[in-house]
Amino acid sequence: MGAFDSLRIANTALGAHQVWLDALAGNIANVNTVRSTDDEAFRATYVVFDPRQDGGVDVEGFAQSSAEGRVVSSPNHPLADEDGYVRMPDVDMAAQMSELVMAQRGYQASVQVTKTAQDTYSAALQIGNR
Numbered sequence: 741m742g743a744f745d746s747l748r749i750a751n752t753a754l755g756a757h758q759v760w761l762d763a764l765a766g767n768i769a770n771v772n773t774v775r776s777t778d779d780e781a782f783r784a785t786y787v788v789f790d791p792r793q794d795g796g797v798d799v800e801g802f803a804q805s806s807a808e809g810r811v812v813s814s815p816n817h818p819l820a821d822e823d824g825y826v827r828m829p830d831v832d833m834a835a836q837m838s839e840l841v842m843a844q845r846g847y848q849a850s851v852q853v854t855k856t857a858q859d860t861y862s863a864a865l866q867i868g869n870r
Contacts, residue, residue, distance in 0.1 A: 745795070750853040752796030757847035759799050760787045764840045767831055775827045776819040781809020782829040784836075805830055 763785040773782040783804040790800035808830070815824030 746853060746857045749794070749796045750850045750857065752792065752798065753850040754847065754854070756787075756789055756797045756799055757843050757850060760843040761840070761847065763787050763802070764836055764843060767836050768833070768840070770829060771831045771833050771836070773829055774814070774817060774819055775809075777811060777821045777825050777827050779827060780807035781827045782831070783807055784829060784831045 767784040770782045770784075775781055783806070786803045786805070788800045788803055790798045792798055809827050810830050811825045812828050813824055814820055814826045817826050819826050
C-alpha cells in the first residue's frame with residue numbers, strides 16, 4: 741500500500757457515504773408524501789455500491805422502491821378517491837433511521853481515517869525537516 745492509498749480509499753468512502761446520506765435524507769423527508777390512488781407513490785432511492793479492486797468504493801447506481809407503495813384509508817384527505825383511499829410510499833422509517841446511523845458512522849470513520857493519515861504524514865515530514 742502506497743503512502744497516499746489510505747487517503748484515496750477514505751476519500752472514496754467519504755463520497756459514497758455522502759451520496760448514501762443524501763438518498764436517506766430524501767427518503768425520510770418523503771415518508772409521509774400522500775398521492776391519489778391514480779398516481780404513483782413516492783419511490784424511495786437506494787444506493788448501490790461497487791467495491792473497487794484498490795480497496796475503495798464507488799457508487800454503481802441507484803435502485804428505487806415500488807411505485808405501488810401502499811394504499812391507506814384516509815377518507816378526509818383531499819386526495820382520497822371515492823372509496824376514501826390514498827397512496828403512501830412503501831418506506832420503512834425504522835429501516836431508514838437504522839441506515840442513517842450506519843451511514844453517519846461510516847462517514848465519521850472515513851473522516852477519522854483521513855485525519856489520522858494527515859497527522860501521520862505531517863509527523864513524517866517534521867522528521868524529515870530535522
